[in-house]
Every structure is written in C-alpha cells, then in structure tokens.
Amino acid sequence: MIHGPHIDWFALAAVNSLLAASALSLLSAVLVPGRWRRPVAASLCALGYATALGFAVALYVKSPHGHGVVVDAFRRDRLTELTGIIIAGSGLLATALSYRERMREHHGEYYALLAAAGGGMLFFVGANNLMTLFLGLEWFSICLYILCAIDRDRLGGLEAALKYLVIGGFGSAVLLFGSALVYGATGRLDFAAIGAAGNAHDSLLVLGLALIIAGLAFKASAAPFHMWTPDVYEGAPTPVTAFMAAATKTAALVVTLRLLVTAFPGDARLWTVALAAIAVCSLVVGNLAALVQKGVKRMLAYSSISHAGFMLIAVSANSNLGARALLYYLVPYAAMSLGSFAVVAARERELGVPVTFENMAGFGWERPLLGVSMWAFLLGFAGFPLTGGFVGKFYAFAAAYEHGWTWLVIVGVLATLVSLYYYLGLVRAMFMRRAEDLQLAPIGGSPPRDALLQAAVVTCLVVTVGSFFAVQPMIDLARHAANSLSF
C-alpha cells in the first residue's frame, strides 16, 4: 500500500474552491436549461471567486510564518495569499464584466474556464518547485487560450487565440527548457534547494536562469517578449483582456520575484541587471508604440507592457523595499486595468464596433460616471497624484534609487513623460471633442443599462483612489508578504 503525502487542505482551499466552481459551471452547461444557463454559471463562477477571496484572506491572517505544504511543492505564506487576494478580486470583477458580454453560446464553458484560470494562477503563485511552477503556468495558460477564442463571432478572436497559443507555447517551452537546465546543473527542483545547491558560476545554471526569466517575461508581457500582447488583447473578448491584464501580470511578476529571490540568490548581480534591461526595454517599446495606436485596446495593451517595465524596476531592486513596491503597485494597477477595460467594454457594447480614440469622442459627457472613472484610471496609469498609480511609481523609483540605480529612476521618469501624451490624448478625446464631430450612425435609444459593469467600475475607482490615501495599511500588508522572502 502506498502512503500518500500529508496534504494541508486548508492551504489549497482557495485553489480548490475555484476548481469546484469550474466543475459546477461546466455541469451547468449540460444540466441547466438554456435561458438559465448564463445566470447560473456566472453566479457559480462569482461564488467560486468570492470563496477563494475569503480563503485567501483567512490564509493570509493564519500564515504569519510561511512553510511548504504537500511535500514542499506548494508554499503557504503571506506572499502567496496576498497575491491570491489580488487575483481573486480581479477574477470577481472580471466575472461581473463578463455578464453582459454579447455572446450567443458557450456560457457555461466560459465561466468554467474563467474560474479554472483563476485557480491555476493561485496555484502558480504558490509554486515552490519547478514542476509545480510549470504545471500552474500551463494550467492557467490553456484556459486563457480557449477563453480568447471562445466567442467565434468575434472578429480577430481566433487569430488572437492562435497567436497566443503559438507564442505562449513557445514561452512555456523556453521556461521548461530552462527548468531542465537548472535541474541538470543542481539536481534539485525545489526553489530553496536550488538556491542552496547552485554554483553561481556554473554556465548551465546561468543559461537555465536566462531561459526561465525569458519564459516568465512572456507571461508578464515584458519587452522584448511582448509580441503577442497587442494582438491578443485586441482580439480577445474585452472582459478576458481585462482579466489577463490584471491577473496574469500579477501572477507572473510575483512568481518572478519569488523564484529569482529564492532560487538564484547567488546570481543576484546577473539577474538584477537582466531585469533592469528588460524593464528599460519594456518602457521604451511600450511607450513609443502606444503613441501611435488608434485603437484604445491596443493602446492599453502597450501601456500594460510599459507597466510591466515599471513593476520590473521594483523587482530588479532585489530588496524588501522593491518587493513592497511591487506588491503595493499591483493593487492599483490591477484596479486601473480592470476598470479601463471595463469602460472600453461598455463603449464597445454601445457601439458594436472596436473602440478607437475617434469614437470615444464625447463619451465623458454622455456617460459621466464611466467617463470620470476612465479619466481617473488614465491619470493613475500616468502616475498622477490622487491615484495609487502615483504612490506605486514613487515606491518603484525609490526602490531603484535605494539599489543605487539613479539612472533607472531617470529612465522611468522620462517614460512617464512620454506616456502622458497618449493617456491624456484619450482624456482629450473623451471630454474635449464632441460626439457630433464623429458623424456616427445614430443608434437610437439610451445606452444599455449594465449595473454589474458599473458596480465593477466604481469598485475599481474606489481602489484606485483609495490606495492613494490608505498607503500605510497597504504597505503593512505588503511588508508582511515581502517578509516571506529572504533578501
């Protein structure tokens, strides 16, 4: 008889509640009659995320000292749980955004995949060895590939999914190859064991490290591994884009932080420089490319690339302050991303065509609540005060300065300056141009009411602005989470 390992079911409760929600949603696709399918599946998905959120909070409170569970394959600590809170919150909001998305079929499958993707991310951020890391990555990636393509009526949806699949598959392969090399160099899979066993000057290990960084950078959509991002963000259903921008990036960046700090402390000089280079690259590519975009979703996609750059600045500082900066920044960033894509989704449903700078004209005055919220999100992206984006950038730059990299602060500041042009350009389109200039065909009637979407946008607005004022409590949470890592 084989004895299974001891399993701390409580540590896996958040992941499992999402898996259960996924399974039940999938069942609803078969068992629930057509007209009830969407509300039932959506509620199950939302319930799953809400439960996961509750479990993540409970685990955060009850795990002041991090430890490995399930034979050390999964890490139960505050870093995992704080990230879990951000991801589960994003998932909940993404579910609310999805509800009124125009989609003729596959509602059950959609929500099942959305819940499963969240579960995969929660598992991914807790990964404590290279095997679970790869499993988690593939788990949520495959869900996202399908989610991108699920609406077959959508122009570009299939193209986006195929591109994501091919490039994402390539990224995963790179990560896997890197993991194999690291295993070859050290004979260990466990992060901490790799850190202890690794000879910092082993070229096999360094090559493995480089490939792992590249693989994770694909998921975080940092340049030069960002090629898929604009097309996928544009082609995917907008709620899925919102979820990817907020949650995937969160998961990938936190895992990057944990993996590099725990498994490669000996090569810190190498990977900090590498991450700084990737950050600069992302800032340059993201900001310059965003300048010339006409579509709002594409602009936001490039903006998410540049934000990967800002947050990688924090990671590359390799310090407790840097980790705090990243964990703080992720909260307003996730809220701003979800909120801005939600507003784009609202406009898209109103017009029935892809949203561009042109057809956002006058939107701010027509729909003041959404318009003002979008204004706040864009100001937050641009790092203006009264939004958490400002404090996040400040912390990231402070971390870079503490690390001794004043030049990185200057690069970040210049990138912010460039970014103003396109963020404020959208504000200009929304508020300073009149809708009549557009000569759109009149649609007639009032815009569709969507209380769920508006509630989600207001929540994002509250988080974006509130994080500017409540810095101290959030930083305390982030500090406790960052203490799970040893710098």
Added chain:
Amino acid sequence: MTTLLILLPLAAALVIWVLPLNDISAGALALLAALVEVGLWIQLVVRYDFAQGGLQFSQQQSWFSDLHVSYHVGVYGFSVWLVGLTVVAMAAAIAYGFWVGRDRVRAYMGLMLFLTGAVVGVFTAQDLLLFYAFFEAMMIPLYVLVGVWGGPGRMGATLKFVLYTMAGSLLMLASIIVYGLSQNTFDLTEIGQSSSDWVFLGFVAAFAIKAPLFPLHGWLPDAYRESSPEVAAILSGVVSKAAAYGFLRIAIAKFPDPVQHYRVPILALAAIGLIYGSLLAFRAPDIRGVIAYSSLAQMGLITMGLFAVNDLGFDGAVLQMVNHGLVSTTLFLLAGMVERRTLTGELSRLGGMARGRPALATVLMTTGVIALAVPLSSAFAGEFLILAAVFRQGWGWSVVGAVAIVLAAAYILRLISALLHREVGPAVSDSALDLRPAELGVVVPLVACLLALSAWPAAITEHSFRHDRGQTDVTQGFK
C-alpha cells in the same frame, strides 16, 4: 485650520459634482464656498502671530512611515499672503465664471474649487511629496479647464501646456526621490540642506517652466490666449506664483551652495525674460498678448528678486508676487469683459471705449497705473525693493530692471490708449455697455486690495519673514 482651508473647496467640489443641482444653484454654491474660503483666510490672518513668525497652524499625520512621508501642512508669514492671493483671485474668477454662465456649470465650478484646494495645498504643504502631489493635482483641473472651455485653438494649447509643465514636474519628482531618500525624510521642516547641483537643477527645471522663465515659456502665449479669461487670470495670477513659491521655499532655502553656483545664469535668464517679455508685450497685437507677455516679464523680475538672496529681495519678491497676482487677475478679467462686448481682443479693432463708459475706464486706468508702477503704487514698492536688492549683486542687474520698468510703462500705456482712447474702433459698437454692477462686483474688490496694498505695502513686506529678516530665515532653510 490649514487643513480646513484645503478641504473646504475640495468638499464643495465633490458636493457640486455629486448632487444633481441646477445651473444657478451650482454656481451660487460654488461662489458661496469661495467666499467662505475667503472668510476662513481672514480668520487665518487675524489669528496668525506675525510677531513670532515661523510655521504656524501646522498639522501632521503620518502617511507612510517606512519612507518617512507624512501629511504635514502649515503656514509661514509669506504663505499667508500667497494663500490670500489664491482665495481672493479664485473667488473673483468663480464669480466671473458664474456671471458669464459657462456650459456644464457643475463640472466647471467643481473643477475651479478643486483647483483652489490644490493651490492652497501647494502653498501650505510642508512635506516634499505632499507638495509634489498638490503641485501635480493643480494640473488635473487646469488641463480640463483650458481644454474644454477654451477657444478654438484649445487642443494644441492644452497639449503644449501639459507636456511642458509635466516635463519639469517629473524631473522634480526624480529630484524629490533622490533628495528625500538621501536625507531619510521628506519633511520640509526637518530635511537638511543639500549641495547637490543635479537635485537643485531638477527643482529649478520644474519651477522655471511653471513660472515661466525665458526660454521655457513656449506654452505661455497659447495657454493664456486660448483659455477662458478667468482661467487665464488664475494661470498667470495664481498658478505661476506656485513656481515662485517653490523657488523660495525649496530651491533657495534648501540648496545654498548650488544657488551660489547658478545664481548668475538664473539672474541672466530672468533678466532676459524681463526685457524680452516687455518688448513682446509692447508689440503684441491683442489685449491678452500684452498681459501674457507682461506676465513673463514680471515673473522674471520676481525671480531676480528671489535670487538676489537678501532681505530686500525676498520682501520685494513676495510683495510683487501678490501685486502681480492681483494685477494680472484683474487685467485678464477686464480683457474678458471687453472681449464679451466687442467679440475681439485685437487692439487694432478696438479703441475709444472710455467714451460713455466711465466705470470701465476708471477700473482699467487704476489697474493699469498700478501695473506700470507709478510711485506710491504697491507695484512701485515691490519693484523698487527688487531693484535695490539686485543692485547689491551688481549694478548692471538694476539697470536692466530699471529699463524694464520704463518698458512696462510703455506697454501698459499702449494698452490703455488702444482700448480707451483714440477714435472708436470698428469692433466697438455704440451699444456696448459699460461694466455692469455684477462685473464691478468682481473687479472692484481686486482693485481695492491693490489700493490697500499701495497704501500699506508694509503689510506684506514686514509680515512675511521672522523678525523681518528674510535672508537669515530663508538661508537657514526656515528652521
């Protein structure tokens, strides 16, 4: 008290945005809030202990402790006067906007009140990051105020304005990070003096663009021409003073060595701006152009006074900040009133407006005469102090200043004669009314403030710095 001064307009702005008020009540509520703000400020003046000076009414609350950033506000003697300028000018601007009747009143009035709170915040913040937050927060309403309610060229004007000022601000942010982290505090009352040239230049870049100083004034003519008159009044009267305040409170007070290194180049730029602005003002084809370029010149003069780094210079600069703020607010509002009657600001199509319009003529003449610094006017006192101050840095600087005063007389007299005298211009119809009582209600208090200052300039010069010693106060970093 200080917090109340900041929060009252912000709270009023929120109320106006959220409640579904009609146009009249929204405007009335905004005006009421602005007047209550003026009342609060009068309370502040009465209760501020000028004999003792220094930081008073301060409040501190930790914001995030790991980087030693706090919400810390308070007022010095000179900030009392700058806050006063802000609340009075904003009340006049809001009253004018209400009377003219802007579109989308709720949004407009809310933004104006938001701007009031942000500017008061700039003048009272005692923490570097808080200062930056307020400094940037000013841009949020200004961007929309210029861009939505401006003239036909507003899009280009706002873009230029925002990109110029943000370029400066972001350099300042880099400086703040380096300065604050290296000193391990962001509190302006605790932070030590620094001798880093680069950090100093980051601050100077932000303030020189905002002021603006020559040659960084590229945004100025468009922004002042394309915005609505009351927004232009606030931009040149109040917002530019935030830059002069920054020079005084941060750049000069915290960086004594770099100030010594860069004094001559900065004085030279200020002097060039002074002469160049005056010449352009003399050549400008429209009313707003004259006021806009005179504003460039006056900011040059104020900067010269500040960078003279002595008692006279600081006193004169603070007096001149308030003077110029009031003068330029009044002139821009008058320009708006003239443009409403004639639908143009081009001087060649105006003229002869004094005939049958005694109120307009009187108000404009009074303001103009103060602006050109005739003896006994408050501007004369301010400019005289500044000239005496820069004389100690070298007689050449005061020669430049004196020439500029002559030029100021020339462009102001040209403006007055082009508007009021000569034969009646083609754009001026006989039916164009004199100033209405409401308009007088807006500008007469401003002119009254100017006359009061002319009668008693010592109100400001002797009540700005501790023991009336600006030099020791500033060079010790207001410790």
